[in-house]
Amino acid sequence: MSALVDELLAGKHSALARVITKIENRSPGYREIISDLHRHTGHADVVGITGSPGAGKSTLVDKVAAEYRDRGLTVGVIAIDPSSPFSGGAVLGDRIRMASNAGDMDVFFRSMSARGSLGGLSTATTDAVTALDAFGKDVIIVETVGAGQNEVDIVRTADTVAVLVPPGSGDDVQMLKAGILEIADVFVVNKADLDGADRTVQQLREMLQGRGGTAGHHGGMGLERPGGDGDAGDDGDAWDPVIVETVANRGEGVDAFIEALAEHSDYLDRTGQREAQERERFAAEIRTLLREDANRLLSRELVQRGGIEQYVDAVVARETDPYTVVDDVLTPLRDCLDADHPR
16 A cells, blocks of 8 residues: 555556545555545645536536646546446446547546435545545546535535536526525536527526625625626625636637636635635544444444344334434443543
8 A cells, every 4th residue: 555655646647546446446445545645635726516417517627627738737537427326336437528638647537436425426536636636636626416406515625616507597597596506616607609698697697696795615605796707805705706608619718717716716825715615624524434434333333233123123113212222322332432531
């Protein structure tokens, strides 16, 4: 494992690919790898791209990665795909969707399975971002499956979140109201050459005006200024979400989108929000890992007690109830914790 970490830090893409495979499969030793890599992180800009299916996320990611390469930056892309109900793997994991960057070793692309986690993101995604960051990628893009309002989970992984909205009926924008509107630092109206694009932009502006400073991804949501430029608000603390129009399949608007991402990155540094956001992200990660490990410990305790079925039988027979069962199973854990930290 130490040799594999050394190879990754030395810039070997084959080692990076092997590490991400171990992360995704949760192979023995992956935790030690992430622990070793953690101190080498904190340098990459992490961009989350989400939105409704058919909005053109993959095409935009392809063009954005190509533009970053033209600017001399290295890119890592993690595309979260729907999970196979049989294998748990990414259904579209082998698809070719980075045509503009085929053969470019400085654009590392990896499809990963959502594994049924809310928002299309698994814990493995966070670890994969750690590996790409430690490897030295300048920009890391996380593209989500676009499954709906649970995409808010992407906030825990990305510094900047872009939400793609295709031109169409008002229902598309109304859907954003229900959930992912609040997480967007940048809105992208893709396929802006289609009918309805102007109306969609106007609807987004009206919705942002209606929110009037409600807390969002970075603690404030202001108004998009005329011309589409976003920046800190008048109080210097709130970020005004940017609305950018693109035609991704022709590369139109990609420069403006990247500039909007850069402006938001500058805002995070200038206001101290990057550090605050990092603290929130690590707190969320610690809580998630605690829940996962506690669940594993409790599952093992149930197995040692003969399995959950005996408890189910007793509950069905009305000999006990679910709350009493949980108290019974957790009593040894409580006793251990109370012994270590007496009240």
